[in-house]
Amino acid sequence: MNEDDLLAHVRAAFEMLDPVPRSVLSAGRAAIGWRLPSAALAGLTGDRDGPVAAGVRGGTARTLTFTCPGLTLEVEVTGAGRDREVSGRLVPPAPALVEVRHPDVPPGGLTARAGPGGLFCLPCVPEGPVSLVLRLADETSVVTSWIRL
Amino acid sequence: MVPLQDEVTETLVVRARDGDDAAWARLVERYSAMLWAIARGYGLCDADAGDVVQTVWLRLVERLDGLRDPSAVGGWLATTARRESTRLAARRGRDLPPSVAPPAAEPGPPPDQVVVARERVGQVAAALSALPRRCQTLLRLVAQAACHAELAAALRIPVGSVGPTRARCLATLRRLVG
Numbered sequence: 001m002n003e004d005d006l007l008a009h010v011r012a013a014f015e016m017l018d019p020v021p022r023s024v025l026s027a028g029r030a031a032i033g034w035r036l037p038s039a040a041l042a043g044l045t046g047d048r049d050g051p052v053a054a055g056v057r058g059g060t061a062r063t064l065t066f067t068c069p070g071l072t073l074e075v076e077v078t079g080a081g082r083d084r085e086v087s088g089r090l091v092p093p094a095p096a097l098v099e100v101r102h103p104d105v106p107p108g109g110l111t112a113r114a115g116p117g118g119l120f121c122l123p124c125v126p127e128g129p130v131s132l133v134l135r136l137a138d139e140t141s142v143v144t145s146w147i148r149l
Numbered sequence: 150m151v152p153l154q155d156e157v158t159e160t161l162v163v164r165a166r167d168g169d170d171a172a173w174a175r176l177v178e179r180y181s182a183m184l185w186a187i188a189r190g191y192g193l194c195d196a197d198a199g200d201v202v203q204t205v206w207l208r209l210v211e212r213l214d215g216l217r218d219p220s221a222v223g224g225w226l227a228t229t230a231r232r233e234s235t236r237l238a239a240r241r242g243r244d245l246p247p248s249v250a251p252p253a254a255e256p257g258p259p260p261d262q263v264v265v266a267r268e269r270v271g272q273v274a275a276a277l278s279a280l281p282r283r284c285q286t287l288l289r290l291v292a293q294a295a296c297h298a299e300l301a302a303a304l305r306i307p308v309g310s311v312g313p314t315r316a317r318c319l320a321t322l323r324r325l326v327g
Contacts, residue, residue, distance in 0.1 A: 006273070006323060011292035013274035020185045024199045028177035031206035032170055037214050129207055146207040148200055
């Protein structure tokens with residue numbers, strides 16, 4: 001067998017034993033629907049697990065940090081399943097409408113308002129890919145990088 | 150006009166950025182097998198590998214407008230898939246690394262050309278399963294026509310080591326296939 005034949009067999013073997021599921025391809029195609037070119041991107045700069053702050057129910061919390069020029073968003077994820085809660089803080093503090101983007105949540109279906117202190121809380125965030133959109137008072141928007149809860 | 154499936158990656162990225170959803174779909178079809186192979190290389194199960202591939206595509210969507218070099222998107226995708234896979238594998242505690250399972254031998258099939266070809270694929274699959282996981286992943290990506298930059302990004306090795314590593318893995322596979 002020459003190299004091309006061997007590699008053709010390698011390809012055929014993987015296609016036979018471990019093909020890419022159709023659902024994976026269709027999720028990839030659908031991803032473009034989430035494009036929001038007018039919004040600034042806050043990239044993920046921190047992702048760590050730690051104990052929940054004292055006084056709150058037990059378990060661990062995942063702390064995520066998203067950053068874009070002029071704004072940092074700190075997010076804490078606690079609980080699991082239906083009790084999963086996402087609370088956050090804008091630094092510097094600013095009022096904003098916060099919207100969850102998730103393939104299973106209709107647009108505008110899960111929102112919270114951050115007050116002048118920049119604090120917000122989103123209850124019942126389902127697992128899966130999540131991105132937050134922050135609509136700020138000056139009518140600009142910031143989207144966070146996609147993470148998986 | 151060049152048919153969409155033959156367009157170079159750079160053109161597909163630029164067209165997707167300009168709002169051409171068919172060009173985006175073509176990119177997804179071209180690279181999802183690479184992303185899947187990388188996630189599998191970290192021993193991720195179907196659901197986790199699917200999550201990695203979806204996350205990588207969502208990440209490309211958010212970066213589409215800021216991408217400095219659209220022709221290098223394959224390397225960017227491979228790097229992002231590797232990082233997401235590492236992250237998820239760490240969260241999963243690196244459990245149960247599955248491998249390519251050799252298919253069970255079928256007794257006494259009719260000696261027909263299709264069957265002979267299928268047996269040959271079966272032999273190659275069995276040989277692959279005996280290789281170290283990184284070799285399996287590398288050969289899988291090479292067979293999908295991944296370029297050296299993509300291989301280097303997927304395996305986190307210097308571009309200069311790709312050629313020798315590729316040659317070594319191929320030689321081992323050839324020896325096992327007989």
